[in-house]
Amino acid sequence: MIEVQHVTKRYGPTVAVDDVSFRVEPGQILGFLGPNGAGKTTTMRVLTGYMPPTDGKAIVAGFDVFEEPVEAKRQTGYLPEAPPLYPDMTVREYLTFVARINGISAADRPASVDVAMGRTSVADVADRHCGKLSKGYRQRVGLAQAILHNPSVLILDEPTAGLDPKQIIETRKLIKELAGDHTIILSTHILPEVSQTCERVVIINKGRVVAEDTPDNLTGRLHGSATIHLQLDTAGMDPAAALKQVPGVTGVSLGEPGSDGRAVEVHSAEGADVRREVAAAVVAEGWGLLEMRRARLSLEEIFLQLTTTEEEEAEVEEAPARSVADADSVESGDSGDSGVQAGGAGDPADRADPAAP
Amino acid sequence: MRNIVAIADKELRSYFVSPIAYVVIGLFALLFGWFFVASLSVMVRFSMQAGMFGGGPQSININEFMLRPMLANTAIVLLFFLPFLTARAYAEEKKSGTIELLLTSPLSDLEIILGKFLGVLALFVLMLAVTALHMVILFWYGEPELGPMLSGYLGLLLMGASFISVGLLVSSATRNQIVAGVVTFAVLLLFWVLTWLADSLGPTTGAILSYLSLLEHFDDFSKGVIDTKHVAYYVSFIAFGLFLTAKAVDTERWRG
Numbered sequence: 001m002i003e004v005q006h007v008t009k010r011y012g013p014t015v016a017v018d019d020v021s022f023r024v025e026p027g028q029i030l031g032f033l034g035p036n037g038a039g040k041t042t043t044m045r046v047l048t049g050y051m052p053p054t055d056g057k058a059i060v061a062g063f064d065v066f067e068e069p070v071e072a073k074r075q076t077g078y079l080p081e082a083p084p085l086y087p088d089m090t091v092r093e094y095l096t097f098v099a100r101i102n103g104i105s106a107a108d109r110p111a112s113v114d115v116a117m118g119r120t121s122v123a124d125v126a127d128r129h130c131g132k133l134s135k136g137y138r139q140r141v142g143l144a145q146a147i148l149h150n151p152s153v154l155i156l157d158e159p160t161a162g163l164d165p166k167q168i169i170e171t172r173k174l175i176k177e178l179a180g181d182h183t184i185i186l187s188t189h190i191l192p193e194v195s196q197t198c199e200r201v202v203i204i205n206k207g208r209v210v211a212e213d214t215p216d217n218l219t220g221r222l223h224g225s226a227t228i229h230l231q232l233d234t235a236g237m238d239p240a241a242a243l244k245q246v247p248g249v250t251g252v253s254l255g256e257p258g259s260d261g262r263a264v265e266v267h268s269a270e271g272a273d274v275r276r277e278v279a280a281a282v283v284a285e286g287w288g289l290l291e292m293r294r295a296r297l298s299l300e301e302i303f304l305q306l307t308t309t310e311e312e313e314a315e316v317e318e319a320p321a322r323s324v325a326d327a328d329s330v331e332s333g334d335s336g337d338s339g340v341q342a343g344g345a346g347d348p349a350d351r352a353d354p355a356a357p
Numbered sequence: 358m359r360n361i362v363a364i365a366d367k368e369l370r371s372y373f374v375s376p377i378a379y380v381v382i383g384l385f386a387l388l389f390g391w392f393f394v395a396s397l398s399v400m401v402r403f404s405m406q407a408g409m410f411g412g413g414p415q416s417i418n419i420n421e422f423m424l425r426p427m428l429a430n431t432a433i434v435l436l437f438f439l440p441f442l443t444a445r446a447y448a449e450e451k452k453s454g455t456i457e458l459l460l461t462s463p464l465s466d467l468e469i470i471l472g473k474f475l476g477v478l479a480l481f482v483l484m485l486a487v488t489a490l491h492m493v494i495l496f497w498y499g500e501p502e503l504g505p506m507l508s509g510y511l512g513l514l515l516m517g518a519s520f521i522s523v524g525l526l527v528s529s530a531t532r533n534q535i536v537a538g539v540v541t542f543a544v545l546l547l548f549w550v551l552t553w554l555a556d557s558l559g560p561t562t563g564a565i566l567s568y569l570s571l572l573e574h575f576d577d578f579s580k581g582v583i584d585t586k587h588v589a590y591y592v593s594f595i596a597f598g599l600f601l602t603a604k605a606v607d608t609e610r611w612r613g
Contacts (some may be wrong), residue, residue, distance in 0.1 A: 011612070048461040074463040084458035086367075088374040100363045101462045145458070313466050 031198030083142025089129025233288030409494020443524025505581030512578025522598025
């Protein structure tokens with residue numbers, strides 16, 4: 001449905017996108033992930049026909065974006081990074097104009113505008129001027145504009161940027177609803193968003209694709225062995241010997257005992273689930289089992305592993321790691337508050353500190 | 358065609374939902390009214406003087422005394438006003454990012470350019486329509502010739518459209534409206550005064566410069582002469598301006 005073939009985009013000597021290829025199957029949601037300046041927006045602009053690639057080609061809904069631009073654009077709904085609103089128009093006037101330039105007949109315009117406003121919950125500001133809207137409304141009017149002509153492909157550049165937590169959840173829900181009939185690419189740098197909404201992830205860094213897979217495979221693939229994190233109250237005893245006796249356990253590393261018990265990491269071979277046996281062993285020893293969770297690499301860690309080169313590692317470890325962690329904690333905190341968190345997102349590993357080794 | 362009309366409609370509306378249309382049309386009407394009164398008083402004085410010598414008021418040529426000076430003044434006012442109208446056409450869309458909406462909608466570049474051109478042209482026609490009121494007054498009290506009046510308006514329309522095509526071209530090359538307005542004004546003024554050097558640059562260069570001057574071609578229209586040569590000049594000027602605008606938009610696309 002969407003196919004990007006060896007797309008390269010240069011601005012003068014700068015290479016913004018370098019030989020990027022990927023495809024999105026019909027009805028799928030692809031998450032396009034990368035740090036700022038990685039080439040996400042440029043790739044999306046190539047896909048929407050806003051700018052031609054220096055090399056390679058993009059095919060949307062069967063049309064080459066540069067051979068048959070008008071047909072390809074008719075099939076595409078696009079929400080740019082900054083919602084393209086005319087400040088002097090009311091929301092209804094604006095959407096009616098968008099319907100008109102997308103070839104929706106005068107008779108059908110009011111209905112399609114109403115449907116789009118309903119889906120993005122902007123009907124209550126229908127008669128307000130776009131220039132006077134809050135950031136959240138602007139973003140959603142932008143989204144209404146993108147889905148208005150019922151395109152088969154949706155390209156959304158950071159669709160949840162600037163929304164409050166409740167709106168973020170509604171927007172993600174809307175995007176998931178749209179996925180059946182529409183093929184969707186969404187870019188974001190909010191990592192839990194990807195694990196919550198997307199079926200596939202493309203991670204792009206410095207203009208190159210560094211990984212492409214499902215969010216689950218990505219998190220699974222990159223850790224060589226399985227690790228269980230325990231918090232034990234062992235009353236001063238050393239748990240290592242007892243735990244090593246458990247079948248399947250390949251190693252035990254101990255943390256310092258603290259007020260909340262002792263942190264213990266139990267390693268096992270990839271694929272082996274030793275949690276039951278470990279729990280039984282702990283109980284048999286009469287220790288207090290305060291916490292047990294599977295330590296998986298969070299998307300943050302994968303993201304950092306993939307987008308950090310060795311020489312950068314030292315500095316990146318400190319600053320950006322923290323900022324990603326902050327963004328995440330805001331994210332998960334917010335979603336948690338409203339209590340509508342999707343199952344997969346509740347994975348505690350998502351909240352793990354990515355700066356930790 | 359439907360798309361061109363959609364864009365033109367949007368452009369024209371955008372002038373009316375902001376104060377631009379009201380300010381421009383209002384002040385243009387005020388200035389034109391002033392020219393009308395001024396040339397009327399000149400004509401009345403001439404008519405009186407002629408009457409004193411010739412025994413009784415003489416009817417003098419209204420077209421010569423009122424229409425031509427008014428059209429010439431109007432041309433100057435347009436030189437000042439139209440760059441402000443065209444300045445925003447592309448510059449504002451680029452600054453606010455709405456150009457991304459237009460360029461990713463199923464529209465061709467040409468449709469967008471023609472739509473914008475016709476939108477500004479429509480506002481310009483509305484400006485001219487206000488002046489028709491004064492012409493009605495002339496017909497009410499005098500007997501002007503209709504032919505030269507219509508040819509004069511045709512001249513204004515063609516000249517104004519040429520200004521607009523230059524304005525669109527300049528606006529498509531920048532995202533700053535003030536830069537767009539000032540550059541358009543300077544370019545138009547230069548085309549206006551090209552003839553100033555015509556005499557001192559030798560016959561061939563002089564002839565070329567006079568031919569290129571926007572003003573030179575307007576003169577005959579205000580005299581009531583519709584010469585194909587002049588019509589062809591303006592039409593090709595407009596077409597060339599729009600062609601370059603299309604190139605500029607395309608170049609922008611490639612540069613990103």
